[in-house]
Amino acid sequence: MTTRVARDRVTGTPFTRGLGIVTIAGIVWLVIFGLFVTPADVNQGETVRIMYAHVPGAWLAYLAFIVTALSSAMYLWRRTRSLTWDRIAGASAEIGVLFMGISLVTGSLWGRLTWGTFWTWDARLTTTAFLFVTYIGYLAVRNLGGTHHQRARRSAVLALLAVLEIPLVHFSVEIWNSLHQEASVAGNTDVTMDGLMLFTLFLGVIVFTLMYVWMLLHRQRALTLEDMLDDTGLDRALAARRTEAGVS
Amino acid sequence: MLRTAKTIAAKDLRIELRSRVIANQVIPFAALVMILFAFALDSDAVLERVAPGLVWLATIFSVLFIVARSFALETTDGALEALRAAGVDPMGIFLGKTLALATQLIALEAVLVGASVVLYRADVSASGGVLLVTTAILATVGLASVGTLYGGLAAGAKGRETLLPLLLLPVVAPVLIGATRATESAFGTNGIDVSEGWPWLGLLAVFAVLFSVVGAVAFGPLVDD
Amino acid sequence: MKDAGFIIASYVVTFASIGLFSFAVLRRSRSAARDIRPEDRPWS
Numbered sequence: 001m002t003t004r005v006a007r008d009r010v011t012g013t014p015f016t017r018g019l020g021i022v023t024i025a026g027i028v029w030l031v032i033f034g035l036f037v038t039p040a041d042v043n044q045g046e047t048v049r050i051m052y053a054h055v056p057g058a059w060l061a062y063l064a065f066i067v068t069a070l071s072s073a074m075y076l077w078r079r080t081r082s083l084t085w086d087r088i089a090g091a092s093a094e095i096g097v098l099f100m101g102i103s104l105v106t107g108s109l110w111g112r113l114t115w116g117t118f119w120t121w122d123a124r125l126t127t128t129a130f131l132f133v134t135y136i137g138y139l140a141v142r143n144l145g146g147t148h149h150q151r152a153r154r155s156a157v158l159a160l161l162a163v164l165e166i167p168l169v170h171f172s173v174e175i176w177n178s179l180h181q182e183a184s185v186a187g188n189t190d191v192t193m194d195g196l197m198l199f200t201l202f203l204g205v206i207v208f209t210l211m212y213v214w215m216l217l218h219r220q221r222a223l224t225l226e227d228m229l230d231d232t233g234l235d236r237a238l239a240a241r242r243t244e245a246g247v248s
Numbered sequence: 249m250l251r252t253a254k255t256i257a258a259k260d261l262r263i264e265l266r267s268r269v270i271a272n273q274v275i276p277f278a279a280l281v282m283i284l285f286a287f288a289l290d291s292d293a294v295l296e297r298v299a300p301g302l303v304w305l306a307t308i309f310s311v312l313f314i315v316a317r318s319f320a321l322e323t324t325d326g327a328l329e330a331l332r333a334a335g336v337d338p339m340g341i342f343l344g345k346t347l348a349l350a351t352q353l354i355a356l357e358a359v360l361v362g363a364s365v366v367l368y369r370a371d372v373s374a375s376g377g378v379l380l381v382t383t384a385i386l387a388t389v390g391l392a393s394v395g396t397l398y399g400g401l402a403a404g405a406k407g408r409e410t411l412l413p414l415l416l417l418p419v420v421a422p423v424l425i426g427a428t429r430a431t432e433s434a435f436g437t438n439g440i441d442v443s444e445g446w447p448w449l450g451l452l453a454v455f456a457v458l459f460s461v462v463g464a465v466a467f468g469p470l471v472d473d
Numbered sequence: 474m475k476d477a478g479f480i481i482a483s484y485v486v487t488f489a490s491i492g493l494f495s496f497a498v499l500r501r502s503r504s505a506a507r508d509i510r511p512e513d514r515p516w517s
Binding site for chain 1: 476477479480481482483484486487488490491494495498499501502503505506508509513514515516
């Protein structure tokens, strides 16, 4: 009986459950508004609908990486050195990579429609690609092994290095790019926002933020469970060996 | 701290002088990459145009091997842990390893520039030479400190050979951009004047200063267990 | 609407990946939780 309860709500609490329901309702609302209710754009036509999925995703990816950097700093700061901060940083980075991957895909689909090309080498796009790869590297470092505090220290230093690296990469790509400005592939791609479009975009940001919080809570708790399992795993293996030896 | 750095650097360079792994394996690898670029790009005009970029690309690929080698020396016998246990200043270790790495890189770059003159018909004037040497020094300081920092991060971990490129390559993009542009004007590629190359050194200098300072500070917590 | 395919694809990519990620997280934590008593979990 107890195992059944445990199976049903592992990383969930009444709060996350409520949050999850609100989020799903929000997603439905966003999809209906984004795909059907909002008007087509004067310049971009129907393609502007991709914006409601793309822009919030990109923003939330950046937010997630900021959270990673802040909680890494919290971990490194002696007075708040706790693995909880490290796990929040790791969970947030995972979600950030997910959102960034999504917004790279949706962005290039949108770019194909409005600019006629999947990719251009402008500073923002290129920096985003670097950011994506950097955090994939960050997640790989988290899986290197060692003790939990080793993992935490390594990845925290790396997360703070990424904060240094990204402006530098952005700046250098920007001046590199300004040198050989190719013929602009973009036609008139301005989006003129009316109230309903602005509201839908705003709704998208809120829905994505709710998703982020929900995923962060669950992922952070899942990481806690995995860490606990690591800690107790050796003891349990030893105990199992002993009983085995005792039996035979 | 400086004495530690000098000892560590001298140790690394002495190991290289006796084993000649960089001289006999990494430099030939870099030269081979330059030759393969020529096969892939196929035309003299194209090669001449992209020669500066290829020099730095080959350098950056070789950095990966040199860094891996540099830290393989430290981790095979647990030398890094032994140094830390003996209370050696991590900042000194960082500076020493960076210094040794930079020395090896300079030698490599000299070979690669020579190769591009021979293979890609690059042309260096006297004033271009000054620019080229300054570029090489600044870029090398940046590459060596970033390489040491990330090499220390991945040192001793499983799968570090594949992890290091993933971590290092995005970070060194500014060096590739800055050094390539500066070298273009030193070579006079596309008729670019030498004086146009100097502003790019600002970028390289910022990178070099930033990562050598951050590396010196962050190296301690990274390798400290 | 000639761009419908791209538009729908971008929505599908977005919400399908988020759904898959969430599902994977829940499943992993379930298998991890099998050996940890509920009262040991700090949030419950």
